Amino acid sequence: MSERKGYRVAVVGATGAVGQQMIQTLENRDFPVSELLLLSSSRSAGTKVNYKGNEITVQEAKPESFEGVDIALFSAGGSVSKELAPEAVKRGAIVVDNTSAFRMDENIPLVVPEVNEADLHTHNGIIANPNCSTIQMVVALEPLRKKFGLEKIIVSTYQAVSGAGAAAVQELEQQTQAILNGDEYEPKILPVKSAEKHYQIAFNAIPQIDNFVDNGFTYEEMKMINETKKIMHMPQLHVAATCVRLPVGTGHSESVYFEIGEGGVTAADVKALLAEAPGVVLQDDPDQQLYPMPAFCVGKNDVFVGRVRKDLDNDNGFHMWVVSDNLLKGAAWNSVQIAESLVKLGLVK
Ligand code: NAP
Ligand code: 3JN
Secondary structure, three states, rough: OOOOOOEEEEEOOOOOOOOHHHHHHHOOOOOOOOEEEEEHHHHOOOOEEOOOEEEEEEEEEHHHHHHHOOOEEEOOHHHHHHHHHHHHHOOOOOOEEEEOOOOOOOOOOEEOHHHHHHHHHHOOEEEEOOOOOHHHHHHHHHHHHHHHOHHHHHOOOOOOOHHHOOOHHHHHHHHHHHHHOOOOOOOOOOOOOOOOOOOOOOOOOOOOOOOEEOOOOHHHHHHHHHHHHHHOOOOOEEEEEEEEEOOOOOEEEEEEEEEEEEOOOOOOHHHHHHHHOOEEOOOEEEOOOOOOHHOOOOOOOEEEEEEEOOOOOOEEEEEEEEEEEOOHHHHHHHHHHHHHHHHHOOOOO
């Protein structure tokens, strides 16, 4: 990285599931931080958080908090981003926003560095970080798109509860314990806290992530569809998604069917490309029962791919299984990686 000595970095949503991972990722990557400002709502202002052996007191996020901040990583929900990200930019900060608030705004780049790092050059102060399910899928598909072209994607997700925040993780743990003990329990968070009905997640699978759009898809599914087209600059790409919540703590899995632009390509060709792809680890050996699983991806920044097969009926069609830590590559690591790219490209003032 070509960089100055350090940047004043703010993490907004510092006490949340994603915010905590952002702080840990800044530390693990040894990101050049001269000062770290941790922001949350008034509820957890005053909480102490450890960073590189020092205790930092969390403060309430306000417009003035961003005076002198160089880089602000936002992960406190869309309404907070809509209100405070422009305030941060007004004060000279560059914002990496992990919410859906600006993702589909045509003036705001939506970036996964392995796919479209160059889009960072077009930023006007805010860069959007895609949805976790989108990120891991496009990292695995991009090398194939580049070499063979890409025409169609049909994806089914198997998503971990940590994607729905710290309260959802607690709900899975407490409900599992209650069911094993034969105790009463009342689901309150999943599938969507604000929805009318809540369902048991322990020992279950819920085919609803976020609320429903009036076309029968959910918002999570529409995020995967629209964000993929924007990141790949392919408005004509055919994409369909079904998103399902599973009783897994961390690590989203995806079954991805895709059709490339040419015939005659073999599964071995696809695996050879994935073995060399940036950010991808190929784990694919049926003879050795080698394939990615979420429990073994937790804490890792990579996207793990396995079960690569050629479709039996379509010469252009392939299937693969894609797993990643949704809080890292899906959120915190992709955001910090964007910040690293901004520094590398000389785009931070
Ligand atoms: P979480 O565990 O519930 O944490 C929410 C965080 O936001 C907490 O730090 C909370 O502070 C803070 N917050 C809430 N209201 C605030 C306000 N008015 N002002 C300032 N801070 C406020 O949620 P999470 O799982 O970390 O997710 C946070 C957000 O990240 C989500 O809403 C979503 O937009 C985004 N996200 C993105 C992805 C992705 O796919 N890229 C994945 C998950 C989440 P307190 O402790 O004070 O309440
Ligand atoms: O449920 C998941 O696994 C991912 C959830 C992401 C999420 C949760 C609440 C609000 C988002 C997101 O990043 O798309 C948002 C949002 O910002 O819309």
